[in-house]
Amino acid sequence: MAKKFKNKTLAWLDYRLPIFSVLREALVDHPTPRNLNYWWNFGSLAGITLLIMIVSGLVLSMHYVPHVDHAFDSVEHIMRDVNYGWLIRYIHSVGASMFFLIVYIHIARGLYYGSYKSPREVLWWLGIIIFMLMIVSAFLGYTLPWGQMSFWGATVITNIFTAIPLIGDNIVTWIWGGYSIDNPTLNRFYSLHFLIPFLIVGVVFFHIVALHKFGSNNPTGIDLTNKKETIPFHPFYSIKDFFGFGVFFTIFALFIFFAPNVFGHPDNYVPADPFITPSHIVPEWYFLPFYAMLRAVPHKLLGVIIMLSSIFILFVIPWLDTCKVRSSKFRPIYKQFYWIFILNFFILMWVGSKVPEGYYLIISQIATIYYFSHFLIMMPLLGKFEKTLPLPDNIFIMSTKK
Amino acid sequence: MSRNIFFYLIFSFFFLIFLSFKSYSADTLSLKKQSWTFSGLFGRYDTSSLQRGLQIYQEVCSTCHGLKRLRFRELEAIGFTNEQIKEYASTFEIQDGPNDQGEMYTRPGNPEDTFISPYQNEQEARAAFNGSYPPDLSLIIKARKKGPDYTYSLLTGYVDPPNDLNLSDGLYYNPYIEGKVIAMPPPLYDAVIQYIDGTNPNLHQLTYDIVSFLNWVAEPELEARKSLGLKVIIFLIILTSLFYVTMKNIWSRINNK
Ligand code: HEM
Numbered sequence: 152m153a154k155k156f157k158n159k160t161l162a163w164l165d166y167r168l169p170i171f172s173v174l175r176e177a178l179v180d181h182p183t184p185r186n187l188n189y190w191w192n193f194g195s196l197a198g199i200t201l202l203i204m205i206v207s208g209l210v211l212s213m214h215y216v217p218h219v220d221h222a223f224d225s226v227e228h229i230m231r232d233v234n235y236g237w238l239i240r241y242i243h244s245v246g247a248s249m250f251f252l253i254v255y256i257h258i259a260r261g262l263y264y265g266s267y268k269s270p271r272e273v274l275w276w277l278g279i280i281i282f283m284l285m286i287v288s289a290f291l292g293y294t295l296p297w298g299q300m301s302f303w304g305a306t307v308i309t310n311i312f313t314a315i316p317l318i319g320d321n322i323v324t325w326i327w328g329g330y331s332i333d334n335p336t337l338n339r340f341y342s343l344h345f346l347i348p349f350l351i352v353g354v355v356f357f358h359i360v361a362l363h364k365f366g367s368n369n370p371t372g373i374d375l376t377n378k379k380e381t382i383p384f385h386p387f388y389s390i391k392d393f394f395g396f397g398v399f400f401t402i403f404a405l406f407i408f409f410a411p412n413v414f415g416h417p418d419n420y421v422p423a424d425p426f427i428t429p430s431h432i433v434p435e436w437y438f439l440p441f442y443a444m445l446r447a448v449p450h451k452l453l454g455v456i457i458m459l460s461s462i463f464i465l466f467v468i469p470w471l472d473t474c475k476v477r478s479s480k481f482r483p484i485y486k487q488f489y490w491i492f493i494l495n496f497f498i499l500m501w502v503g504s505k506v507p508e509g510y511y512l513i514i515s516q517i518a519t520i521y522y523f524s525h526f527l528i529m530m531p532l533l534g535k536f537e538k539t540l541p542l543p544d545n546i547f548i549m550s551t552k553k
Numbered sequence: 554m555s556r557n558i559f560f561y562l563i564f565s566f567f568f569l570i571f572l573s574f575k576s577y578s579a580d581t582l583s584l585k586k587q588s589w590t591f592s593g594l595f596g597r598y599d600t601s602s603l604q605r606g607l608q609i610y611q612e613v614c615s616t617c618h619g620l621k622r623l624r625f626r627e628l629e630a631i632g633f634t635n636e637q638i639k640e641y642a643s644t645f646e647i648q649d650g651p652n653d654q655g656e657m658y659t660r661p662g663n664p665e666d667t668f669i670s671p672y673q674n675e676q677e678a679r680a681a682f683n684g685s686y687p688p689d690l691s692l693i694i695k696a697r698k699k700g701p702d703y704t705y706s707l708l709t710g711y712v713d714p715p716n717d718l719n720l721s722d723g724l725y726y727n728p729y730i731e732g733k734v735i736a737m738p739p740p741l742y743d744a745v746i747q748y749i750d751g752t753n754p755n756l757h758q759l760t761y762d763i764v765s766f767l768n769w770v771a772e773p774e775l776e777a778r779k780s781l782g783l784k785v786i787i788f789l790i791i792l793t794s795l796f797y798v799t800m801k802n803i804w805s806r807i808n809n810k
Contacts, residue, residue, distance in 0.1 A: 185807065227622060227692070230774070237774040238781075382807060390800045397793030404789055408782025409594060412695065420696035420771075421688075430731060 177363060182381035183388050184369035186546045190264075191367065192395035193257040198355065199396055200250045205348050207243040208292075215295065217341035219334045222297035223422040241411040247289050248414040249403050251437035254282060263489055265477030266368040272469040274361035277354055279465045284351045286438070291344035293435060297337065298419030303432045305332055305340070311445070314452040331425070371546050372477030380546050431506070439503030440496055444522065446507040447515040457519065464526050471526050473534025481540040485533050492525045582728050584702040585709065587761065591768060592701075594783070597776055598769050603631040605748055606766020609759060610668075612746045614690065617678075617737070619670030622691035623770050626664035630773060638664050683723050685736030694764070694771040701764050703729065708760045711739040 156162040156171065165171040214233050216225035229236035258278070261267055267275035290308060294301045309326055313319040328335030366375070375381060382388075406413065414436060418429050434442050445458040464471075479486040499518045505511040590599045607628070610620065625642040629635065645662035647669075652658055670689060672678035679686050694700035707729045714726035720734065727735045741759045748754050769775070 231622065237778065386803050387807070390796065390803050394793065394796040394800045397789060397796045401786060401789040401793060404782065404785050408778055408785065411778075417696050417698050417700070420692045 177359070177384075178389070179383065179385040181363060181384040182366065182378075183384050184367055184375055184380060184546060185382045185387075186369050186371065186380075187367060187388070188370055189395070190256070190260040190370075192392060193253050193260060195392040196253045196395055196399050197250070197257055199399075200246060200253055201348065201351060201355065203242065204246050204250060205352075207239050207246060208345070208348065210239045211243055212345060215341075217295070217338050219297060219337055219423070222295060222337060226296045238407070241407045244415060245403065245406045245411055247292065248435070248437065249399075249406075250285065251289070253399075254285065255437070258282065259493065262492075263479050264368055264370060265372050265472070265474075265479070267469045268472065268475075268477050269469065270365050271361070271368065274358060274364075275469060276466055277358040277361060279462070281351055281354050281358065283462060284347050284354065288344060288347040288351070289435065289437070291340045291347070294337065294340050295344060296419060297423045299421045299423055299427070299429050300416045300419040300432070302332065302423035302425065303429055304434055305336070307432055308434075309336075311451075311455050314455045316452070368477060369546060370478060370480065371543060372481070373542055373546065375546065377545060433504050436500065436504075439501075440499035441503075443499040443503030443507075443515045444519045446503075447512070447519040461519075461522060464523070468526055468530060472530040474530075474537065474539065475534075476539045476542065481542055482533070482537060483540065484537045485529070488525065488529045488533065492522075495521045495525070584699060584729070585706045586702050587705050587764075589701055589765065589768070591765065591775055594779065596779060598631070598765065600632045601750065602762045602765045603769050604633075605750065605752060605758075605762040606764075606769075607631070608749060609741070609746060609763045610690075610766060613740050614763070615668065616671060617687040619672075619689045620668035620691050620770060621670065621689050622667065624665060624667050625662065627773065631769065635664075642666060682736045687737065690767055690770070692771050694768045700771070701768055704764050704767065705760050707735075708739075708741055708763070709756055 156165055161171060211229065214225060214229045214236065216222060226240065229240050231237075233239075261275065261278070290304075294305045309323055309332065312322045312326060315322060324330060326336070327333070328339060366381075369375075416433065416435075433439075441458050441461060444461050445454045448454045448457055474482065474485065476482055479489055495518050498514065499522065502511055502515045502518060507515055590597060590602070610618075625638050625645075626635075628638050628641070633641070642664050643661040645666065646659045647662045647666050648657055648659050650657035670678070672681070675686060688696075694704060697703045707727060710729040711725060711727050714720055718726065720726060723738075724734050724736060725738060726733060741756060741763070743756050744754050745759065746754060752758060772778075
């Protein structure tokens with residue numbers, strides 16, 4: 152393990168505290184499959200976005216005032232009076248959307264290439280835990296500017312807890328810190344919003360520890376047997392990640408500078424008013440698929456259970472998917488179901504923004520059923536009946552043929 | 554093969570449903586789209602239009618609406634000198650206090666003050682409009698979907714109500730507002746004011762100017778944002794190209810073997 156460092160001081164320190172050799176192991180020497188495609192860029196992109204969220208959030212927190220009478224004004228103060236405050240705030244608010252976009256693609260990559268299968272189940276679990284923490288953090292963050300959507304979004308979501316039998320109402324009172332959404336609510340939402348991203352950093356650390364135990368999966372999904380199939384992370388993947396950062400930052404900047412409010416809702420530029428309910432309460436786009444499933448069932452408790460299951464089911468797909476072949480490249484039928492699943496996810500997202508009545512309700516119900524069937528029916532059955540294509544002996548065959 | 558056909562059928566089924574709903578929900582009244590000087594990648598404010606907008610706000614809208622997030626000194630950005638701003642601010646009466654005697658008093662405005670609402674409080678305003686409230690206009694453009702076009706359409710969109718609709722006093726028909734009934738009397742019409750700079754005050758011109766002005770109040774950072782944005786994007790494109798070339802270079806070490 153102990154690597155030689157030329158610099159004497161470094162060598163002395165590393166002998167006693169091996170952080171440098173650990174970092175070198177992880178970021179420089181780490182053997183990585185040589186056939187990774189661009190879908191493998193999204194992990195490092197998620198990491199850099201988390202960092203951007205924390206840094207921009209920290210600056211915002213120096214000017215933001217978590218009080219129902221001042222929160223909205225303090226955000227406008229950031230926008231108007233703080234030097235480059237508008238930049239910081241737009242980085243943070245657009246960044247939240249970018250974060251979800253990246254993590255959705257990252258998860259979709261994992262689903263396509265079977266990265267959740269043995270021996271990477273724990274790695275996959277840690278990813279889902281990150282995703283859940285992100286959801287909570289983004290929900291809490293969205294309440295902070297205390298606009299109309301902040302307030303009413305918080306109302307709708309916290310009301311979900313009243314669905315819990317017997318103690319539901321007590322729990323909601325406990326969450327609110329009173330009998331309505333008010334200053335105590337905003338205060339605790341703020342401190343939790345501040346805390347959770349750092350918890351995410353912690354889970355990301357374990358995510359990477361688990362990743363480095365068996366290394367990255369790859370587009371063929373086969374286990375690597377030969378040393379020649381890997382290359383050191385640096386410089387090959389470090390430069391590729393930097394190229395990915397460049398492309399991502401360009402897209403990110405286009406939104407920040409030229410369309411900073413496209414992901415937001417105009418109502419959030421109206422200060423919160425507990426006496427005026429907006430005609431149409433919609434969450435941020437990244438919550439829409441789950442919001443659709445929540446409202447697909449007219450029964451409150453059942454809706455909540457279905458919504459929570461739609462995320463918790465991800466924990467067990469390493470066992471629901473009975474196929475030993477990882478990559479969809481070699482699963483001609485599963486591959487098509489995969490794309491239908493993705494399409495269905497978009498349908499859920501679209502229908503989530505509609506009032507659940509008439510045809511919209513029916514569509515959301517069909518799409519919800521399909522969401523679950525993919526995991527509960529297609530995955531177990533296809534593993535048994537699908538005829539997979541022959542796997543290559545090593546990753547080179549793939550990369551030279553295609 | 555037959556399996557494939559099955560999948561394409563499912564695909565097209567969902568797609569058709571999607572399309573039909575898109576057209577179904579699109580029957581809302583479409584906005585009168587304008588070409589704004591401040592939209593697009595290179596969009597900039599037209600200072601003389603903003604100054605005319607200020608005049609309209611001052612002479613028309615300010616009888617009912619506040620603009621509480623705009624300080625007088627910020628008018629520097631639309632082409633007024635410090636002296637002009639001081640003089641202009643001092644024409645406003647601002648309530649301040651309490652003083653050493655514990656009394657409230659009024660004083661002439663100074664550049665740090667803002668364009669406050671003409672009403673003491675929300676209740677007073679609501680009382681004046683049978684319960685409706687003329688909102689502060691500082692953020693109104695950002696607080697509406699497609700803000701500039703919406704506000705333009707609203708201000709020019711007053712028409713006679715349909716025959717079967719009996720409006721009570723103080724309510725007007727405007728198909729652009731949610732609910733189609735609004736408590737604001739049509740504030741603008743041809744020659745409602747005379748422009749200081751002599752521009753022809755027809756309804757289109759008036760509306761264009763006030764909306765531009767309100768957009769500036771809502772997004773005073775717009776010009777700084779867009780010009781910084783262009784530099785950042787150009788920088789990022791160059792940087793990304795360099796990363797790309799370097800990447801190809803590094804990878805050629807193993808790809809050519
Ligand atoms: C997981 C990372 C994070 C996510 C997904 C996230 C998400 C959000 C969202 C969606 C908003 C509302 C934006 C708006 O509409 O203006 C927000 C606001 C805010 N966040 Fe975060 N955030 C994250 C990390 C942080 C961190 C680490 C801090 C503090 C150190 C922070 C501090 C704030 C503050 C002060 C606001 C209110 C200001 C504003 O609304 O612009 N955030 N966040």
